[in-house]
Amino acid sequence: MSSMPRVRFAPSPTGYLHIGSARTFIFNWLYARRHGGTMILRIDDTDAGRNTQDSEDSIFDGLRWLGLDWDEQYRQSERLDLHTAKALAIFEQGHAYRDFTPQEDAAEKAHATGASTWLCNPEMRELSREESDRRAAAGEPFVLRFRVPREPVREVGFEDEVYGAQSKSTADIEDFALLRSNGLPTYHMASCADDADLGITHIIRGQDHLTNTFKHVLIFEALGVAAARFAHLPLLIAPDGSKLSKRKHGPVVSVTTYRDAGFLPQAYVNFLCLLGWNPKDDREKMSIEEITAIFGFEGINRSNAVVNFSDEDPIDPKALWLNSQHLYALPVETLAALLEPWAAAAGWTPEPGQLLQIAPLIQERMKTFADFAAVADFFFVEPLPPYDAAELIPQKGAAAMAALVLERAKQTLAQTEFTHDALEQALRAAAAEIGVKAGQMFQPVRVAVCGRKVAPPLFETLAVLGRALTLARLDRALELVRS
């Protein structure tokens, strides 16, 4: 009987929610939800100097926007006693020692060893317990270092759920710090103590921690606890192959960018999932429920994934397409409701029910909500923004034809029922009567009513706009074409 998995996402609050972090959260979340396990959010705020409340808030905001939740929450800084106690336990077991080398000298000595890797300072590693205690009692500052097994050297290994069997010689692992000279635990110490204490069963995190894992295995051993299972995720990288960084790549790495760009959270989650994971069939557009149903480590690949943005366009084209697919699949009622804040942002106040009428006309003409204002303006703006009178002139026609068509349209529309079928029938008949092609009839009307040639289908649009507004705009177009 295996117990339910317990997984955690452990961000350090030093900036906004990074898309790579969001993806790590999602993969943890998927694993937990797939297996009926527990999702834990742990704020790794042991680096007091760099943590900010703003950052923490933006992480929460980002996760909430993505529609993600968690079952337990901890703050690492509130668990310092635990970390220190565990570090001391390791020390008492003889798996760690005090290093009294002043911080300034340490770097120098590490460099002095030349090209080869700094492993330890034998002088400190071999210090007798008596002397160590004496100097500590005298108040001399020290860092507590893990005593990596050296004689004999041995292999440290673990089985990664994604990368397979991993092993590394202790000859290549330095005596890393557990406690800083100010008494605070390092990341390695705090993280392992918490993972052990919280009963984390699967540590799912970025591949940048793959080599750190050997140290963590050593810590778990020294703590006398069974290590969690590990699953490392390929990293998200920039088109030039470099790691995505806030400093270098700016807004591209922030989840809020996609929210503000009018993405649907479920679409962005879908996009993130497809970076480094695939369902093994040809599905692309998937709901998070569908993904949860089949998520597993087998589907995760091992090479880093490029987020395909450019200087001209910070949005990955595939993310955009995926968003459009989710958008097109929305029920119109849902779409209409989601449009409200975007209408408000554009300064428009839709009539009750108006968005519901408009939604189906523009649904397949938006990639994101950011397109809404440009696509739907003529439904709300009166009078229309100025447009070039030349736009009113039909294909293979002249200004005279424009005037003729518009005049005839005006007469026709003054007495036609404003429904799709009636409008189409009447306008086609009108075109035939004055001897122009249907397109030569429709285009000037479209421009008169929408202010441009590119717009939703004409009859639906007219039906929504209504007779009064349509006739008023036709009048204005006539003035324009005659002047």
Add this chain to the structure above:
RNA sequence: GGCGCUAUCGUCUAAGGGUUAGGACGGAGCCCUCUCAAGGCUCAAAUACGGGUUCGAAUCCCGUUAGCGCUACCA
């Protein structure tokens, strides 16, 4: 420098000894059509390089190259 990881169309990826190396985005073209979209169809586009193993290698092994990561009293 040391150690670790990775390498399939421009990008995301499938194929894990036998396929014309598949799909998707993006690009090009055609169809549909009242414009624009959406949709349908077609085309161009990849196994980093070199050695093995094997009847047969994208796939297994070795090397090279490249990229990434770790190498802090950051996380």
